[in-house]
Amino acid sequence: MEKKFPYQQLLDRVNQSSNITPNNKAGLNDFLTYEHPGDVLFTKWTEPPIIERGKGARVWDADGREYIDCIGGFSSMNIGHGDERVAKVLYDQYMKLSHWFDFPTPERLKLVKRLAEITPGDYKKKVRLALSGSDAIEIAIRTARNYSKKTHIISFYGAYHGQNIATIGITSAGSMHRWYNPIPAADHCIERFPYAYCYRCAYDKEYPSCNMYCVKAIDKLLSSTQTSLGNPYTKVNNIAAMIVEPMQSSSGYIAPPKEFLVELRKLADKYKFMLIFDEIQAGMGRTGKMFAAEHSEVAPDITVIGKALGGGIPMSAIVARAEYFDEMAPGYIVSTYAGYALGCAAANKVLDIFEEDDLLKQCTETGKHLGKVVEDYKNAHPVVGTYSQIGVYFGIEYVLDRETKEPAPAFALELVDTLRAEGLLVQLNGYHNNRLSFVPPIMITKADVDDIFAIMNRVTEKLEKKHDII
């Protein structure tokens, strides 16, 4: 039989479908023919739409079909699509100055001061700007290793920190590792531990009687001689930093107990390594606070921000204790577009909009309503095992049986695909591909929440009946 490349199989599927409307079909053909296709949306939807425009929390495809957007550029579009205030700033800044290489502009100076001010940590900070989340995490790791003169990084199972050569090793999402062998950083200086994903605790403990055993387990190993992370008896410590998402996002929007970060901070202080919080996805207001770690009242030594910082324009930042950057010679990090005036102007306007629209308050208020609606949804549908929800950060986990917690990945896949057909775009992920993550713009209203759950309830009930889940 003739061997078909995966993209050709997708192309066949698209062309044989009678549901895909003409402009979407033409776009999918071009995509599969002319690009190296990122297949993310194809793994969730049989018939992904080509999205052409957006406004607020709604997007429209190439044939004019409207959707509620609960993907939001995977947490990039927190202020919503098509904000005219950002558009105006971009136009004005472009006409004034778009980019000036490797030296500050007034917009850039304004932004770094603001970022130092709004990030958690009551200490002197310095900032380095970058373009993507992966860029920024890479710089955070280089910074930690350079300052500590140590190599090892602790990360967590289920973590996503990026997909370049420096970050793929600490990203432990298995689906990413299919394509990377060998992974340089993972060869000898990355150590992973289970995250506080309490619904499926790796240690089979129950929260809260577990007393945060997942952190105690790390402590037990660090206090022994049997890891490459060091030897307390000979005072060897190889750990530069621990990197953690305050809430674990790409693995399914999982919020750990508040004590998790508190205990990790104590561990970092005890063993004297840096704590890096990756706020790239959970930060920028999604949880109702500017940074997710604020819910635990814990400050890291380095905060990494990305995605929504630029409101759709690539921008990321590393905010660290000043002494870490002071240890680096000027020129240690350089990148052509880092800190470009246009991106800084966009980010400054995004921060203004948080103030102008009181977005954190609005997100908290919407979150309260959402909390009630999700709880009702869980109670109405036996296929829902659990959910995490703080502000508009929320993920729902689907199971075949609430007692056994047997994951329901096929149900979740059919659900996400049917939701798309019904006009709701949601992310499928999870440790067992059985969670839906909702990543709407954080400016959604209570009415939007009701619209989302009108579709959710209708479709979930239909599929539960179809699959005899009662």
Ligand SMILES: Cc1ncc(COP(=O)(O)O)c(C=O)c1O
């Ligand atoms: C928590 C987290 N860190 C890092 C990244 C990498 O960011 P980027 O895709 O901009 O490189 C992502 C992307 O999804 C993320 O969710």
